[in-house]
Amino acid sequence: MSQPQNRLDSPVLVALDYADRNRALAFVDGIDPASCRLKVGKEMFTLFGPQLVRDLHQRGFEVFLDLKFHDIPNTAAHAVAAAADLGVWMVNVHASGGARMMNAAREALTSFGKDAPLLIAVTVLTSMEATDLHDLGITATPAEHAARLARLTQQCGLDGVVCSAHEASAFKQQFGGGFKLVTPGIRPAGSEAGDQRRIMTPLQAQQAGVDYMVIGRPITQSADPAATLQAILASLREEV
Numbered sequence: 001m002s003q004p005q006n007r008l009d010s011p012v013l014v015a016l017d018y019a020d021r022n023r024a025l026a027f028v029d030g031i032d033p034a035s036c037r038l039k040v041g042k043e044m045f046t047l048f049g050p051q052l053v054r055d056l057h058q059r060g061f062e063v064f065l066d067l068k069f070h071d072i073p074n075t076a077a078h079a080v081a082a083a084a085d086l087g088v089w090m091v092n093v094h095a096s097g098g099a100r101m102m103n104a105a106r107e108a109l110t111s112f113g114k115d116a117p118l119l120i121a122v123t124v125l126t127s128m129e130a131t132d133l134h135d136l137g138i139t140a141t142p143a144e145h146a147a148r149l150a151r152l153t154q155q156c157g158l159d160g161v162v163c164s165a166h167e168a169s170a171f172k173q174q175f176g177g178g179f180k181l182v183t184p185g186i187r188p189a190g191s192e193a194g195d196q197r198r199i200m201t202p203l204q205a206q207q208a209g210v211d212y213m214v215i216g217r218p219i220t221q222s223a224d225p226a227a228t229l230q231a232i233l234a235s236l237r238e239e240v
């Protein structure tokens with residue numbers, strides 16, 4: 001297990017969603033590990049496996065392994081422990097897997113002590129809006145349903161949730177400052193929303209009190225990903 005040595009205050013998690021490992025590493029090799037953390041999700045992990053995470057650690061980056069485990073408690077717990085063995089900084093499950101699954105996942109990390117990754121749970125995907133919930137028979141709004149799942153997540157002793165930045169200020173009041181809010185669906189002004197629905201700009205998300213903002217395509221699909229990342233970071237610093 002190799003843990004990165006540096007540490008940083010950056011709120012930006014870059015979603016490293018590339019089908020091409022060389023393109024991903026070309027971007028990574030052009031940025032400073034102190035400027036952001038990297039999120040490895042289902043696409044790159046399925047294509048390139050744990051070695052990709054080791055390669056990023058070796059370059060000094062902390063990694064959020066975004067595999068959103070949703071399974072029976074035993075399987076989810078073993079998967080979370082495997083992520084901890086890999087030395088990731090953060091790992092997640094789906095809150096809709098329920099309390100027994102989340103408790104099992106949390107307990108699986110106790111033996112890692114201070115080396116345990118942060119464990120968070122996905123509430124309502126940022127690509128979802130009210131009509132998507134209605135299709136599932138859920139009549140609550142995305143914000144109400146996300147709050148219900150966040151409450152359950154906190155009761156299970158996890159470190160925080162994935163939610164949209166729209167829920168951030170209410171969740172900080174309800175669940176306290178220490179409960180981490182990780183928000184995808186971040187779109188700099190003028191960039192395409194794509195499949196995302198509950199979106200905010202980086203600055204709006206910072207003002208709403210999010211802890212970490214996940215930004216993928218606006219950076220990775222830009223003409224100069226490293227420069228786009230720097231511009232986003234600069235815009236956030238200006239407002240501090």
Ligand SMILES: O=c1ccn([C@@H]2O[C@H](COP(=O)(O)O)[C@@H](O)[C@H]2O)c(=O)[nH]1
Binds near residue numbers: 122126162186
């Ligand atoms: O609710 C969620 C949970 C996870 N994601 C992931 O974040 C990134 C977002 O990428 P963009 O290109 O900035 O849209 C992506 O890896 C998702 O799998 C999310 O979007 N929403």
